[in-house]
Amino acid sequence: MKVLYDHQTFTGTQYGGISRYFYELMNAFAGRQDIEFELSLKFSNNEYLRQANYSHPVRYQQFANNPRVNQLFSRLNRLYSSTKLSLGNFDIFHPTYYHSYFLDKVGKKPMVLTFHDVLSEKYGKVFPVLGEGLSELKQQLIKRADIIISVSEATKQGIVEYFEVDEAKIKVVPLGNYLDKPTIAVKNTLTLPEQYVLFVGKRDYYKNFFTFLEAMIPILLKDKDLRLVCGGGGKFSEQEKYVIGQAGIQNQVLYHPIFDDTTLIQLYERAQVFVFPSLMEGFGLPVLEAMSCGCPVAVTAGTSFDEIAEGAGVYFEAENKDSIxxxxxxxxxxxxxxxxxxxxxYERVPLFKAETTAKKTLEVYKELVNA
Incomplete structure (x- = not known):
């Protein structure tokens, strides 16, 4: 059995949850006797692939911030993927994102589509950057797919709510914990505050950072020893600096870049609580990462976070700053x-292993090949 993965999620992103998902799948399948795979990719700056022995794309980092160059390499990758599809040397096609270029090329070969979230469907009008207007394309892909992998029960319910779909085609395969936490203790190489609340990742749009920040202001003003540490997501914007400065908490709100998994582990391990106020996530890997590092989690109620944390988390209403x-x-x-x-x-984390994600995905592939 041979699976063909395409270029899409690896073309324009150095990091990101979707590329990490497919990277970890291929890592798990590499060297197995019961599955072969190919990644149809020629050009990429994706950092995860630096460690892969099954793909060696040409890197173009010096031009990474040039939109025209990115567009050119995207087209070249698409042409390469189209060629691989036309050759037909595969048993199953598993696209890595929601483009339609392959619909007239995949023929009658079985196709698996991983659905990560329904963010563009629920919040596309509020945040057009999420892909407003993408739903029609997704509907085409859903119709063509033989099996749809949903990364959570919450996402499955979203698919059923927003699309015409045979629910029997949807298989829930939760993500696993991809944070590479060594069995021995990580040395404290970072200079971090004694007491801090942790926020990780991007802070724009549906991530709901400003509501969270407003909730934190009175806490920080009252407790001058407490800090808010924002890990990753880029340095503070001018708007963020303005809000922080106006509140008089500029010495208590800190940005910390994330260089690697070791940085992330230390941020989680030493925090009093990790807060994830996102309006919606398809799965919510940071919740799992935090728990694996022994960090208490406070998260949005009524989302996929419920499935991950269950009784291990404290929950709030994301759009209610008093609740946060x-x-x-x-x-x-x-x-x-x-x-x-x-x-x-700690008791929840073993339920979400990367190898379990790969195992259940392989079962989906075998179901199609043996059908």
Whole structure:
């Protein structure tokens, strides 16, 4: 059995959850006797692939910020993927994103489509950058797919709500914990505050950072020893600096770049609580990462986070700053609760292993080949 993956998610991104998902799948399949795969990719700056022995794309980092160059390499990758599709040397096609270029090329070969979220469907009108107008294309792909992999039950319900789909085609295969946490303790090489609340990742659009920041302002003003650390996501924007400065908390809100998994592990391990106020996520890997590092989590209620954390998390209403404030204070000033949350988190983490994701995905492939 041979699976063909295409170029899409690896063309324009150095990092990102979707490229990490496919990278980890291929890593798990590499060297197995019961599955072969090919990644149809010629040009990429994706950092995960630096470590891969099954793909060696040409890098073009010096031109990475040039939109025209990116567009050119995207077209070349698409042409290469189209050629591989036309040759037909595969049993299953698994595209890595939602473009339609392959619909007239894949023929009758089985196709698996991974659906990560319904963000563009739910919030596309509020945040057009998420892909407003992408739903019609997704509907075409859903119709053509033989099996749809959903990364969570919440995403499955979203697919059923927003699309015409045979629910029997949807298989829920949760993501695994991809954070490479060594068995031995990570040395504390970072200079971090004694007490801090942690936010990780991008802060724009549906990530709901400004509502979270407003919830944190009265906590920080009251507790001058507490800090808010924002890991990754780029340096603060001018708007963020303005809000922080106006509140008089510029010495308590800190940005920390994430260089690698070791940086991330230290940020999680030493935080009083990790807060994920996102309006919606298809899965929510940072919740799983935090729990694997023994970090208590406070997260948005009524999302995929419920499936990951269950009783290990404290929940709030994402658009209610008072609800966020109450949840954060509940955790940071109760060491007994923190200890219970750490233990419950450790108990949840083994339920989400990267190898389990790969195993269940392989079962999907075999189901199609043996049908």
């Amino acid at each position: 404030k109450e949840a954060v204070e509940k955790v940071i000033y109760d060491q007994s609760l923190q200890a219970k949350m750490r233990q419950r988190g």
